[in-house]
Amino acid sequence: MKPISSSESHRGLPDILEAGLSTVFCGINPGLRAAATGHHFAGRGNRFWRVLHLAGFTPEVLSPDNDRMLLRYGCGLTAAVGRPTARADELSRSEIREAAAGFEKKIERHVPRYVAFLGKLAIAQMSGSRDIQWGLQTAAFxxxxxxxxxxxxxxxxxxxxxxxxxxxxxxxxxxxxxxxAARSCATSP
Known part of the structure; x- marks a missing residue:
């Protein structure tokens, strides 16, 4: 694999979104490898694709090169902050807060049922809440x-x-x- 140049690492990562998805997975920001390749969760040690498959979201383990296939399964991908970094802790808290309004508009525009934040950092900064628990939250975004x-x-x-x-x-x-359940009702005689 070719090395990642600094110019490649600042180009960002395109969203994989369409209206009405069941779930949009939201990373904090793109990693350098993901930004350089143009594919989500492309880092060698990232377990995202395997976890999605094992949890039931996909019938097979997708590769980062096939990240757009996730749309077939009612899911999308985005990042709270567009700037790529080697580690999420390289983002400032204010940078995450400043991204909140634009990110919220993106979610409103695509109307997914769920937005799944991967980690507590982005939602904590965007919502101003320090008491974030794992799982379903009480407030919508x-x-x-x-x-x-x-x-x-x-x-x-x-x-x-x-x-x-x-x-x-x-x-x-x-x-x-x-x-x-809705499909079952629709196909029942």
Whole structure:
């Protein structure tokens, strides 16, 4: 793999969004490798794609090169802050707060059922709340229900693969249970 140049690392990462998705996964910001390749969660140690599959969101493990396929499964990808960094802690808290209004408008425009923040940092700064718990939140964001999941970054070793899968599966069950129930009712005689 070719090295990442500084000019490549500042070009950002395109969103993978469309209107009416069940779930939009929101990273804090793109990593340098993701920004350089133009594909979400492209870092070697990132467990995102494996966790999504094991939790039920995808029938197979997608590769970062196929990140747009996630739309087929009712899910999208975005980042709270567009500026790529090697580590999320390189962002200032004010930079995250300043991104809040634009990010909220993006969520309003695409009207997903859930926005799933990967980690507590972005939603805590954007909402001004210090008491963020894992899972479903009481306050909506941009009209979407908010779910907070552990960050699947390889740098986050607080959560084992099994713990990540369990947390993501809770969202999967919540997000798709109603969709499956609606399909069953629509196809019943």
């Amino acid at each position: 941009g009209g979407a229900l908010v779910w907070v999941l552990p960050n699947p970054s390889g740098l986050n070793r607080t959560f084992s693969l099994d713990a990540l899968v369990d947390a993501y599966r809770e969202l999967y069950v919540a997000a798709f249970r109603e969709t499956e």
